[in-house]
Amino acid sequence: MSKEFNVPPVVFPSGGNPATAASGPQQRRLPTAPFQPPRSSNAGLPFLSFDVNSAAASTSFSAAPQFPSTIGGVGGTGFDDEPPLLEELGINTKQIYQKTLSILNPFRINHYLHEDADLSGPFLFLMAFGLFQLLAGKLHFGIILGWVTMASMFLYAVFNMLAGRNGNLDMYKCLSLIGYCMLPIVMLSAVSLFLPQGGMAIMVITGVFVIWSTRVCTGLVVELANCGDEHRGLIAYACFLIYMLFSLLVIF
Numbered sequence: 596m597s598k599e600f601n602v603p604p605v606v607f608p609s610g611g612n613p614a615t616a617a618s619g620p621q622q623r624r625l626p627t628a629p630f631q632p633p634r635s636s637n638a639g640l641p642f643l644s645f646d647v648n649s650a651a652a653s654t655s656f657s658a659a660p661q662f663p664s665t666i667g668g669v670g671g672t673g674f675d676d677e678p679p680l681l682e683e684l685g686i687n688t689k690q691i692y693q694k695t696l697s698i699l700n701p702f703r704i705n706h707y708l709h710e711d712a713d714l715s716g717p718f719l720f721l722m723a724f725g726l727f728q729l730l731a732g733k734l735h736f737g738i739i740l741g742w743v744t745m746a747s748m749f750l751y752a753v754f755n756m757l758a759g760r761n762g763n764l765d766m767y768k769c770l771s772l773i774g775y776c777m778l779p780i781v782m783l784s785a786v787s788l789f790l791p792q793g794g795m796a797i798m799v800i801t802g803v804f805v806i807w808s809t810r811v812c813t814g815l816v817v818e819l820a821n822c823g824d825e826h827r828g829l830i831a832y833a834c835f836l837i838y839m840l841f842s843l844l845v846i847f
């Protein structure tokens with residue numbers, strides 16, 4: 596004999612889910628703001644800040660950089676106040692011109708101009724001498740520079756042996772004097788381009804230019820060095836040998 600139980604009917608909400616209905620009404624979740632790190636207190640350094648807009652504004656090239664008008668920060672106002680390039684290199688063109696004019700007059704030598712020795716004028720004359728020799732078909736640049744160096748050492752040794760302890764002629768001044776007195780030999784090299792080689796005319800002109808260089812160089816050495824007047828003849832002989840050697844490059 597079976598026993599019957601009265602079970603009340605279960606009523607579900609219409610259109611609903613039994614799982615959601617059992618858990619109660621669904622609540623809406625409000626979105627939260629994203630995480631933002633604290634802003635740096637140093638506004639002058641954009642790389643320490645995570646604010647992209649402020650960093651972009653601060654690093655933009657809004658104004659051209661300003662440079663000081665002074666050069667080196669001391670006293671100047673620009674490149675207009677800079678000395679010429681030749682003056683910075685120690686090349687005095689006016690002095691070279693005056694020394695050249697003094698060599699052109701063998702009877703009136705201004706030895707005061709040659710007290711300040713330099714190598715700019717001698718180097719110019721030696722290059723001109725080598726160029727004229729090159730036009731004659733002779734490549735003598737190395738020979739000329741080598742002979743000038745040896746000639747300066749020779750004149751320095753001869754004079755200081757003659758003057759002894761009183762000699763004050765240094766090697767630098769010897770090189771300057773011999774180089775400037777090469778001007779007549781340079782002129783001889785230019786004239787020889789228009790004269791036949793081995794003729795009487797070139798021999799006579801060579802002798803004149805060699806004596807010219809010898810006289811000028813001897814006068815300068817005697818005037819600029821102490822005790823030079825006592826040994827004028829020996830100094831003249833040494834200078835004659837030097838310039839006679841250079842004249843052989845021209846006539847042969």
